[in-house]
Amino acid sequence: MTETTPAAPPKSPAVAAKQPHSFTHHGVTIDDPYHWLRDPGYPEVTDPAILGHLQAENAWFEARMKPCEPLIETLVSEMRGRIKEADKSVPQRDGDWLYWIEYEEGAEYKKWWRRPVSGGSDELILDEVALAEGLEYFRLGAISVSNNGRMLAWSVDDSGSERFTVRIKVIASGEVLPDVIPETDSSLIWAAGDTALVYSHLNAQWRTDNARLHWLGKPVSEDIELFHEDDEGFRVSAGLSANDEWLVISSGDHETSEIHLIPAAAPLTPPLLVRARQVGVEYDVDLHGETLFIHTNDTHENFRLATAPLSCPDAWTTLIEGSEDFYLTGFDLFRDFYVTEGRVRGLDRIEVRYYDDPARIEPIAFPEASYEASLGDNPEWAMQTLRVSYESMVSPASVYDYHIADRRLERLKTQEIPSGYNAARYATERLEIAARDGTLVPVSVVYRRDRTAGGPLYLYGYGAYGIAIGPGFSTARLSLLDRGMAFAIAHIRGGDDLGRAWYKAGKLESRTNTFNDFVDVAEGLIACGLTAAGRIAIAGGSAGGELIGAVINSNAELFGAAAAHVPFVDVLATMLDAELPLTPGEWPEWGNPIEDKAAFDLIRSYSPYDQVKPQAYPPLLVTAGLNDPRVTYWEPAKWVAKLRELKTDNNELMFKTNMGAGHGGKSGRFEGLRETAEEFAFILWQLGVSG
Numbered sequence: 001m002t003e004t005t006p007a008a009p010p011k012s013p014a015v016a017a018k019q020p021h022s023f024t025h026h027g028v029t030i031d032d033p034y035h036w037l038r039d040p041g042y043p044e045v046t047d048p049a050i051l052g053h054l055q056a057e058n059a060w061f062e063a064r065m066k067p068c069e070p071l072i073e074t075l076v077s078e079m080r081g082r083i084k085e086a087d088k089s090v091p092q093r094d095g096d097w098l099y100w101i102e103y104e105e106g107a108e109y110k111k112w113w114r115r116p117v118s119g120g121s122d123e124l125i126l127d128e129v130a131l132a133e134g135l136e137y138f139r140l141g142a143i144s145v146s147n148n149g150r151m152l153a154w155s156v157d158d159s160g161s162e163r164f165t166v167r168i169k170v171i172a173s174g175e176v177l178p179d180v181i182p183e184t185d186s187s188l189i190w191a192a193g194d195t196a197l198v199y200s201h202l203n204a205q206w207r208t209d210n211a212r213l214h215w216l217g218k219p220v221s222e223d224i225e226l227f228h229e230d231d232e233g234f235r236v237s238a239g240l241s242a243n244d245e246w247l248v249i250s251s252g253d254h255e256t257s258e259i260h261l262i263p264a265a266a267p268l269t270p271p272l273l274v275r276a277r278q279v280g281v282e283y284d285v286d287l288h289g290e291t292l293f294i295h296t297n298d299t300h301e302n303f304r305l306a307t308a309p310l311s312c313p314d315a316w317t318t319l320i321e322g323s324e325d326f327y328l329t330g331f332d333l334f335r336d337f338y339v340t341e342g343r344v345r346g347l348d349r350i351e352v353r354y355y356d357d358p359a360r361i362e363p364i365a366f367p368e369a370s371y372e373a374s375l376g377d378n379p380e381w382a383m384q385t386l387r388v389s390y391e392s393m394v395s396p397a398s399v400y401d402y403h404i405a406d407r408r409l410e411r412l413k414t415q416e417i418p419s420g421y422n423a424a425r426y427a428t429e430r431l432e433i434a435a436r437d438g439t440l441v442p443v444s445v446v447y448r449r450d451r452t453a454g455g456p457l458y459l460y461g462y463g464a465y466g467i468a469i470g471p472g473f474s475t476a477r478l479s480l481l482d483r484g485m486a487f488a489i490a491h492i493r494g495g496d497d498l499g500r501a502w503y504k505a506g507k508l509e510s511r512t513n514t515f516n517d518f519v520d521v522a523e524g525l526i527a528c529g530l531t532a533a534g535r536i537a538i539a540g541g542s543a544g545g546e547l548i549g550a551v552i553n554s555n556a557e558l559f560g561a562a563a564a565h566v567p568f569v570d571v572l573a574t575m576l577d578a579e580l581p582l583t584p585g586e587w588p589e590w591g592n593p594i595e596d597k598a599a600f601d602l603i604r605s606y607s608p609y610d611q612v613k614p615q616a617y618p619p620l621l622v623t624a625g626l627n628d629p630r631v632t633y634w635e636p637a638k639w640v641a642k643l644r645e646l647k648t649d650n651n652e653l654m655f656k657t658n659m660g661a662g663h664g665g666k667s668g669r670f671e672g673l674r675e676t677a678e679e680f681a682f683i684l685w686q687l688g689v690s691g
Helices: 048-081 128-132 500-504 512-527 543-554 571-575 583-590 597-606 634-646 671-687
Strands: 022-025 028-031 092-094 097-103 111-116 123-127 139-145 151-157 164-170 176-184 189-191 196-199 210-215 224-228 235-240 246-252 257-263 272-275 283-288 291-296 304-309 317-320 326-333 338-344 347-354 357-363 372-375 385-391 398-403 408-414 426-434 440-448 457-460 486-490 536-541 559-565 620-625 653-658
Touching (some): 028 597, 048 634, 048 653, 048 671, 111 128, 123 139, 123 151, 139 164, 176 196, 210 235, 246 283, 283 326, 291 326, 347 372, 512 536, 512 543, 536 671, 571 583, 571 597, 620 634, 620 671, 634 653
Parallel strands (some): 457 536, 536 559, 559 620
Antiparallel strands (some): 097 111, 139 151, 164 176, 189 196, 235 246, 246 257, 283 291, 326 338, 347 357, 372 385, 385 398, 398 408, 426 440
16 A cells, blocks of 8 residues: 655645637627636536636645644634534423424534423434435535424535425324425425425525425326416515414515415415515515515615405515614514514614504613514424524623513523633624715624724625625624734624615715725724724625625735625626626626626625735635535636736635535534634734734
8 A cells, every 4th residue: 555645735826827718798708718617517517727726825825824734723722612413402392392402512513402491302204414414515504393293394505505305204103204305405394284295495506496385195297386487586485374274485685575375285276476576675474363574675764564354465564664763574473462673873782563453562672782582492382482692792692581571681591601701801893984975874893892992803804795794793703802903893784784775875876885884984093093004804705705806906005904705796797697697686786787787896896806906905715615506616716816917915825625514614513613714813813813
């Protein structure tokens, strides 16, 4: 037997070849010499030249990060030491059973348990550890217990491609049924007296344009399509009403929705349309008896709550008016009361309300001035207590029961940090920094109280899809705070942190507000003495990676390091390609450059890949997932190649592709810690912060 000699570490970064390629739209021809990095056989990536280039980039990453290995190991050890390895969730009742999840010491994945409410032995219903054995990647998708409690359906993605395979088993015996449903990406809903499952099938473009019914014991080829969506930009999902009586089939894109209802007991009944789609109008529904509750933005961008009789589902009558002050993000119905969730001035608000007394509103009070709070798992119709989740930037996550009758919060569990945590050492602030157009942008900041003023700072941003980034807690973040760094979240336009108008002010023709806000927040943090130019590390992922790419093109001198994870940086080419999985559904968010020259010009003006130019860039760490269907691997690969060609500095540029994962990186409770540690080590190294 001969030993394989390890390959010598590379002495220079990978340089991608340039191959002629161009495309023309609206009379504009764009050269794209790195187009070849897109494998024409995608989602299969087999081209040896492409794989060789990605592997060469990975080798360069490993070589350059080698001196940081002791720091990476230290950071991993710190982060792992803050995780309670043998841990379990607070049990929650659902019918005749109490359900919970549990992690065993050292386990990457969890186990799902239950026991009878009436007493009896604990019962293991799903073992993720066993399912993940031998797999490089494992992700549990949906999990659903039948209404009679006898069967379990679950789905698994074992590559990161977000294509899930469904299996079903008898819980008591452990017998796995022969039914196998491939290519899904959806919830799993039991119907027809637990004789069938409702799910959504992924087509070749990763789009769910359907809701299907699978009869247990029958071939998948005989599954029945209950609903089909013809608009290629819309996605279909299926849910269940709070009273378990109705299938709720939702279809929509980023700005328009339409819902049909089907009796869960008789799923072959023709769907009942609630209201026909109207461009720009979003709504979701639930039922209480014969009354529909509708959450919609039809009369106010911050949404109202309306009701309608089931017999006339499009006759909507306002129950809660839309408000400039209260952004109504959702609602949950229960037998004796209902709950609204929303935000007031960006702060989470949960209110208990009553069917028979519209004027009776009981907000749940929380102890801190800035926090994240939301309803937890509340599966029963006749709830008398509400499970609530709570955390802040200095307070670890807590689980509460809110007792409705006496309006009392009971703490059931607080996240344990085995290595120790003293909240008194840390301080948090919520600042408002003026953007260049005068708009005040909220910023959440946390730091150690003994931190030196003007020191290094980590600035995070996202700013897209109306997704708010809340001021939550992170144990991993402590590794930066304890080394003297501050951590800030810029609540920039494009998210809906301050309401729907905040989201609209960062999309389509207003997209550049997002990038400007982030830059202006960075400059504001410098002006108020929290940090200094060149001492700011910035990070974002996916659409947040687009943000990072845009601001290092425009204001590179501000930043001392940048991390862009699975970054959406080849925006123009992606939005011009209607065959890609997400593109048609993304046009309401970014614009359609195929049909609209103004959208073409605007996207081109900020698309990070298209705007790379000869200049100095900050040290940059970029990541990708080979199996990522959301931001395809070639976007960051092309971007890095172009940066290597044009940038005029000698700063680090490293690119790492997970060859067996997708959009979320490595799976597993601890596996992902190393990726976080690599990013933190890179940032500490580049900012000159002692490890």
